[in-house]
Amino acid sequence: MELIIAIFIGLMFSCGVYLILRRSIVKVILGIFVLSNAANLIIFLAGGITKSEVAFIPDGEQTLDPTLINDPVAQVLVIKSIVIGLGIAAYILALKYRYFEVTGTHDLDSLKNTDQR
Amino acid sequence: MGNILLLLIGLLFLVGVLVPFIYPVLKKRTGVVLSVLPLVIFIVLLLELLSIGSRESIILDSTWGFLSGMEFSYRLDGLSIIFGLLISGIGFLILLFSSYYMAKYDRQPHFYTYLTLFMGAMTGLVFADNLFVLFVFWELTSVASFFLIGFDHHLEKSRQASLQALLITAFGGLCLLFAIILTGNITGTYRISELINLSIHLGNHPHYYLVLSLVLLAAITKSAQFPFHFWLPGAMQAPTPISAYLHSATMVNAGVFLLLRLYPVIGGTMAWKYLLILTGGITMFLGAFLSMGQRDLKRILAFTTISALGTMVLLIGIDTPNSIKAAIVFFIVHGLYKGGLFMIAGIIDKSTGSRDIYKLNGLFRGIPVTAIAALLAVISMAGLPPMLGFVGKELVYEAQIQAPGISWIVLPLGVGANILMVAVSITVFYELFVFNKSKPVTEFKYHERQFPVTFLAGAVLLAILGLGLGMSPRFLENILSNALYYIQGHSMEIKLRLWHGFNQVLMLSIFTILCGVAIFIFRKPVNRVISAFINWLDRYHLPTLFTSVINYYIYLASKNTRRIQHGYHRFYLLTFFVVTIALISLQQFRITEVILPESGFSPVKWHVALLLFIASLSVIFAVFARTRLSAILAMGVIGYGIGMLYLFYGAVDLAITQFLVETIIMIVFVMVIYYLPRFAILSSKASRVRDGIISIAVGAFVTLIVLKAQLIKPDSRVSDFFVENSYTLAHGKNIINTILIDFRSLDTLGEMIVITMAAAGVFSLFRFQIQRLKKKEEEASHVERFEKQGDD
Numbered sequence: 001m002e003l004i005i006a007i008f009i010g011l012m013f014s015c016g017v018y019l020i021l022r023r024s025i026v027k028v029i030l031g032i033f034v035l036s037n038a039a040n041l042i043i044f045l046a047g048g049i050t051k052s053e054v055a056f057i058p059d060g061e062q063t064l065d066p067t068l069i070n071d072p073v074a075q076v077l078v079i080k081s082i083v084i085g086l087g088i089a090a091y092i093l094a095l096k097y098r099y100f101e102v103t104g105t106h107d108l109d110s111l112k113n114t115d116q117r
Numbered sequence: 118m119g120n121i122l123l124l125l126i127g128l129l130f131l132v133g134v135l136v137p138f139i140y141p142v143l144k145k146r147t148g149v150v151l152s153v154l155p156l157v158i159f160i161v162l163l164l165e166l167l168s169i170g171s172r173e174s175i176i177l178d179s180t181w182g183f184l185s186g187m188e189f190s191y192r193l194d195g196l197s198i199i200f201g202l203l204i205s206g207i208g209f210l211i212l213l214f215s216s217y218y219m220a221k222y223d224r225q226p227h228f229y230t231y232l233t234l235f236m237g238a239m240t241g242l243v244f245a246d247n248l249f250v251l252f253v254f255w256e257l258t259s260v261a262s263f264f265l266i267g268f269d270h271h272l273e274k275s276r277q278a279s280l281q282a283l284l285i286t287a288f289g290g291l292c293l294l295f296a297i298i299l300t301g302n303i304t305g306t307y308r309i310s311e312l313i314n315l316s317i318h319l320g321n322h323p324h325y326y327l328v329l330s331l332v333l334l335a336a337i338t339k340s341a342q343f344p345f346h347f348w349l350p351g352a353m354q355a356p357t358p359i360s361a362y363l364h365s366a367t368m369v370n371a372g373v374f375l376l377l378r379l380y381p382v383i384g385g386t387m388a389w390k391y392l393l394i395l396t397g398g399i400t401m402f403l404g405a406f407l408s409m410g411q412r413d414l415k416r417i418l419a420f421t422t423i424s425a426l427g428t429m430v431l432l433i434g435i436d437t438p439n440s441i442k443a444a445i446v447f448f449i450v451h452g453l454y455k456g457g458l459f460m461i462a463g464i465i466d467k468s469t470g471s472r473d474i475y476k477l478n479g480l481f482r483g484i485p486v487t488a489i490a491a492l493l494a495v496i497s498m499a500g501l502p503p504m505l506g507f508v509g510k511e512l513v514y515e516a517q518i519q520a521p522g523i524s525w526i527v528l529p530l531g532v533g534a535n536i537l538m539v540a541v542s543i544t545v546f547y548e549l550f551v552f553n554k555s556k557p558v559t560e561f562k563y564h565e566r567q568f569p570v571t572f573l574a575g576a577v578l579l580a581i582l583g584l585g586l587g588m589s590p591r592f593l594e595n596i597l598s599n600a601l602y603y604i605q606g607h608s609m610e611i612k613l614r615l616w617h618g619f620n621q622v623l624m625l626s627i628f629t630i631l632c633g634v635a636i637f638i639f640r641k642p643v644n645r646v647i648s649a650f651i652n653w654l655d656r657y658h659l660p661t662l663f664t665s666v667i668n669y670y671i672y673l674a675s676k677n678t679r680r681i682q683h684g685y686h687r688f689y690l691l692t693f694f695v696v697t698i699a700l701i702s703l704q705q706f707r708i709t710e711v712i713l714p715e716s717g718f719s720p721v722k723w724h725v726a727l728l729l730f731i732a733s734l735s736v737i738f739a740v741f742a743r744t745r746l747s748a749i750l751a752m753g754v755i756g757y758g759i760g761m762l763y764l765f766y767g768a769v770d771l772a773i774t775q776f777l778v779e780t781i782i783m784i785v786f787v788m789v790i791y792y793l794p795r796f797a798i799l800s801s802k803a804s805r806v807r808d809g810i811i812s813i814a815v816g817a818f819v820t821l822i823v824l825k826a827q828l829i830k831p832d833s834r835v836s837d838f839f840v841e842n843s844y845t846l847a848h849g850k851n852i853i854n855t856i857l858i859d860f861r862s863l864d865t866l867g868e869m870i871v872i873t874m875a876a877a878g879v880f881s882l883f884r885f886q887i888q889r890l891k892k893k894e895e896e897a898s899h900v901e902r903f904e905k906q907g908d909d
Contacts, residue, residue: 001718001719001720001721001722001725001726002718002719002824002827003718003824004721004725004726004729005729005762005823006820006823006824006827007820008729008732008733009819009820009823010816010817010819010820010823011733011736011737011816012736012755012816013812013815013816013819013820014812014813014815014816014817015736015737015739015740015812015816016812017690017694017808017811017812017815017816018740018808018809018812019739019740020687020690021687021690021691021808021811021812022687022800022808023687023800026745026748027748028686030739030748030749030752033752033756033782034736034739034752034755037755037756037759038819040759041759041762042819042823042826044763044766044768044771045823045826045827046826046831049719049766050719051767052765052766052767053767054767054768054769055767055768055770055840055851055852055853056850056851056852057843057844057850057851057852059850061844062844062845063840063841063842063843063844063845064840064841064843064852066833066836066837066840066841069767069840069852070766070767070768071831071833071836072836072839072840072852072853072856073835073836073839073856075768075770075771075853076853076856076857076861078763078768078771079770079771079774079853079857080857080864080865080868082771082774082775082778083774083778083868083872084868084871084872085778086778086781086782086872087871087872087874087875087876088875089782089785090782090785090875090876090879091875091878091879093785093786093789094878094879094882094883095878095882097789097882097883098882098883
């Protein structure tokens with residue numbers, strides 16, 4: 001299963017990289033979304049996918065045997081990554097929106113100069 | 118006594134910084150009031166000079182410093198007292214002189230600030246006992262002189278000259294710093310007095326030649342030696358008081374000082390001798406030769422300064438007790454007459470408005486006192502009795518005759534340079550002050566009696582001092598023998614006399630004067646020859662060459678910057694990806710044996726595999742999607758697919774978050790989609806293929822890394838702690854939840870701050886709604902245009 005997921009991650013990376021290398025700005029945004037999802041998956045996979053118990057302590061018990069669940073720290077990291085991904089997504093969308101509004105172009109190559117004209 | 122000196126140097130810096138606040142109160146009197154400070158320093162040093170023994174040095178320790186090992190300790194010995202006396206004494210006269218000369222200039226507070234700081238830096242430089250402190254002051258003189266030379270910064274010439282001076286001297290400064298660090302590493306101390314007292318000499322160290330060449334570079338750039346001499350005539354762009362100060366006692370003489378100061382540590386070897394004799398000899402002759410062909414009085418003086426500095430460097434290179442003595446005496450001689458002559462040039466400039474010696478005529482009428490001072494100074498420059506210049510020149514000849522093994526080349530060069538000096542001296546005085554019927558009569562703007570005493574005092578006092586010291590040079594004997602003791606390490610009795618009796622040296626002097634007079638008489642043909650030579654030389658004009666080297670450097674740098682910083686966003690990324698892949702593949706090919714974990718993979722769950730297959734199809738679809746909306750929908754499928762994957766592997770919280778976030782992004786995206794441009798294929802087919810290859814490579818390598826990462830089993834102690842204590846310590850049954858908000862709550866706080874910042878960013882980007890409305894029309898036309906272009 002790890003092999004299949006690893007190949008899937010590779011595919012997502014390929015597509016993401018291809019997208020952010022485009023000149024069209026919307027494609028670059030899509031590329032960033034794809035890459036951030038793929039990166040989350042890497043962290044998730046690093047936590048292990050061998051066990052399928054949910055990281056809940058059953059009712060009436062004090063602890064859970066750590067060997068029953070996948071590494072919870074990896075899951076916590078992914079949660080944070082997803083949320084920060086949301087922040088990035090919102091910010092990039094707003095930025096590109098403004099960028100398009102101000103410059104009137106969606107071609108990144110015409111954004112070479114820092115000087116305002 | 119010494120502590121007062123320390124205080125006074127500090128005071129110079131303090132007052133220098135405060136000048137802009139003092140100036141509104143004192144106005145025109147600022148220069149005169151400021152001049153009290155160098156006068157006090159001069160008097161203190163004079164008392165030291167009278168009281169110091171011939172084998173005594175005073176070291177003032179100071180525990181205060183910027184860094185440990187860089188204490189501001191000071192050293193008073195013969196050498197530093199002589200330099201200090203000239204710096205403070207001439208500085209005092211320059212300040213008096215400036216108070217009238219600069220009266221019509223704007224930005225006077227700036228001028229006095231720079232000048233006072235420069236004075237402080239120069240004084241600090243000669244008294245510093247720590248090599249790093251010496252370096253700091255050395256650099257300060259470069260910086261201060263940059264501002265002084267470029268004082269008329271509205272003139273392009275001025276700016277160019279000051280930049281040139283700064284670049285050259287700062288280059289020397291860097292060499293000096295490197296040399297100091299090397300010296301410190303080799304000897305283990307940065308203190309000059311320790312280096313002298315322990316008589317450490319680097320001559321046999323393997324790094325000696327490196328240290329030597331660095332120190333020599335520092336000295337010859339600062340002292341305007343060939344081939345770096347060209348910045349000094351350029352520095353003539355400075356107002357005259359500054360030129361007078363730079364030339365006579367400060368700045369250019371710092372190089373000579375450095376050579377004398379470091380002589381005990383690195384001096385006296387064969388390399389030292391020959392290198393110094395070579396540069397000094399060339400500079401000495403070239404300076405004197407070029408001074409003949411000039412018309413501007415200040416330029417003439419600048420070239421004679423170059424010649425004089427060359428003489429000093431040559432004398433240090435000859436390296437006999439007599440030659441070192443001659444170098445120091447010559448420094449005093451030169452300081453006195455050159456300071457005076459520059460001030461005279463300033464007086465002439467003020468009273469007639471010109472400095473061209475071939476246009477000025479019969480100035481004796483208007484400025485008689487100045488003329489007499491000029492006569493004395495010129496006699497000293499020519500090396501005639503009874504001025505100190507004669508004593509100096511006799512010593513120089515003596516040293517050159519005695520130069521071991523090389524006097525056959527040194528002596529003719531020295532005599533030749535001196536003949537030219539005599540000729541220049543006579544020419545300058547004759548053209549300026551003697552009435553000549555064939556030239557137009559000079560109109561005076563001001564006569565001498567209209568000038569204040571302070572304006573004339575400098576030139577007159579320096580001339581009188583030159584005369585007085587020439588009559589009784591014995592006054593200098595004690596301090597000279599002290600200086601020599603600390604330079605060459607053995608004491609010798611020094612006798613300075615104006616009259617030596619008839620000997621070889623005197624015959625040479627008479628020969629020099631006769632030749633000088635002869636050149637003066639035939640000055641027209643000689644001038645023609647020299648002018649032709651200068652014209653020929655101008656083809657290889659060094660300042661222009663220097664400028665073009667600098668310009669080419671800038672051109673090259675900007676070209677390279679443009680190559681690296683080209684501004685194409687995607688090529689930056691491209692570079693990043695290619696380099697990363699290359700490095701990873703290097704690493705991967707080195708250790709490539711096992712990729713699969715020994716325990717094998719977990720069993721394939723076919724429903725998850727199907728899910729991933731669908732997600733893969735949507736990713737590929739997103740890449741090749743023709744419209745924005747379909748691409749975004751494909752993104753949604755990917756996001757939800759990954760959320761499902763999390764769910765299948767028991768990560769419930771992840772799945773919920775992923776679904777939520779994905780939904781928000783979808784909604785936001787769909788909301789703004791009509792404000793975003795449509796898809797268009799902008800890049801060429803070739804670049805699409807190239808990007809495709811690179812992205813496939815990136816994907817392949819990421820897959821490899823992910824598989825490799827499976828081999829690593831991380832230490833699970835931290836995770837186990839969280840799992841075991843989730844309920845007992847944090848009282849929560851959802852382990853993920855307790856980690857987020859209990860165990861690692863500070864991290865979560867940080868995350869919240871990030872989100873808040875993003876929200877603030879979004880808010881500020883959308884804030885200017887008015888602007889947007891105004892641009893609405895414009896934008897509409899853009900969208901229209903893209904509609905036509907795009908292949909949506």
